[in-house]
Amino acid sequence: MEKVIVMLRKAPYGSVYSAEAFRTIMGIAVFEMDICVALIDDGVYVLVKDQNPEKLDMKPLGDGFLMLKDFNVNRFVVHGESLFERGLQADDLVLDAEIVDNETFTKIISDYGRVLPF
Amino acid sequence: MVLEGPYQHQAVDSAYHFIKAAVARGHEIVGVFLYTDGVNTINKYINPPGERNISKQLSELGASGIDIVACTACSKFRGLRPDLKVDNVRQSGLGSLAEFLRAADRFVSFGD
Numbered sequence: 001m002e003k004v005i006v007m008l009r010k011a012p013y014g015s016v017y018s019a020e021a022f023r024t025i026m027g028i029a030v031f032e033m034d035i036c037v038a039l040i041d042d043g044v045y046v047l048v049k050d051q052n053p054e055k056l057d058m059k060p061l062g063d064g065f066l067m068l069k070d071f072n073v074n075r076f077v078v079h080g081e082s083l084f085e086r087g088l089q090a091d092d093l094v095l096d097a098e099i100v101d102n103e104t105f106t107k108i109i110s111d112y113g114r115v116l117p118f
Numbered sequence: 119m120v121l122e123g124p125y126q127h128q129a130v131d132s133a134y135h136f137i138k139a140a141v142a143r144g145h146e147i148v149g150v151f152l153y154t155d156g157v158n159t160i161n162k163y164i165n166p167p168g169e170r171n172i173s174k175q176l177s178e179l180g181a182s183g184i185d186i187v188a189c190t191a192c193s194k195f196r197g198l199r200p201d202l203k204v205d206n207v208r209q210s211g212l213g214s215l216a217e218f219l220r221a222a223d224r225f226v227s228f229g230d
Binding site: 002004016017020023024026027028030031033113114115116117118 | 211220
């Protein structure tokens with residue numbers, strides 16, 4: 001089974017990248033790949049609870065990630081430093097993710113090999 | 119995978135030169151997936167006076183046998199109808215990206 005990391009690095013609504021990352025995960029998950037969702041930098045905001053982008057005429061992105069389990073996407077990794085320096089904690093996220101340090105994050109990327117950065 | 123549009127960003131130029139260089143060194147390019155604004159690269163009406171024509175460059179790569187795919191959904195979002203594309207490229211869904219990921223031993227993305 002091919003191992004793929006989809007890496008979210010940008011905030012959820014200012015640009016299309018995070019939404020496209022989500023669509024990519026959905027799109028390739030049906031091909032039975034071993035997918036790891038990794039969040040770093042402003043990408044950590046994508047999984048924050050209680051998003052309400054109604055005034056932007058957009059749909060909330062974070063809750064969508066909850067249904068990825070139905071597509072056998074079960075691994076979510078968050079770069080701890082990015083999370084903490086934004087004043088966030090694991091409890092602020094919509095799902096249970098592995099909060100990892102720099103070294104572990106780097107090792108996971110290396111382990112998966114194929115990286116789709118958004 | 120190319121994640122940015124032509125002329126606005128260097129991504130597709132870098133991809134083009136990377137492919138030329140890789141092929142020259144004997145590597146096989148399984149395919150190119152044009153994603154988000156990257157799909158604008160295949161518009162056949164691209165006509166930059168006195169500058170490189172990126173859509174023609176990609177069409178030439180396609181003619182040489184490299185599978186050039188622009189995301190169908192992204193194309194629809196941007197009004198890029200099938201009749202607007204250059205020859206030797208095709209529009210297809212994320213399944214093609216999955217196929218490329220499966221077939222290649224290296225995956226390279228171009229964008230910010």
